[in-house]
Amino acid sequence: MRNLLPVIMLTMLIACNKDKDVNKLPRALRDVVRHMDCDLNPLLEKFTVGNYIYYKMTWIEPGSVRKQTLYNEQGNPIIPAIEINPTGPPETVWRCK
Secondary structure: OOOOHHHHHOOOHHHHHHHHHHHHHOHHHHHHHHHHOOOHHOOOEEEEEEEEEEEEEEEEOOEEEEEEEOOOOOOOOOOOOOHHHOOOOEEEEEEEE
């Protein structure tokens, strides 16, 4: 039983660190991420275009079809998605594990 306690504490610590990363996201995206189904390996990236920040959620559906949703700086979806040219490489801000 004593050996199990460190394992439980480590698991709790890792779970709390994951929540810290999620807490840095805009509120609307926090809700999306917290309720995301991990079956399709979702990935959230952050990138800039000029002075604007965008987020892109990508996941792979069966048959290797990529689906993407684009979000603005406040975390609201941009519909229809627009063509954008990032000014730098994307930063992975969340990945479902």
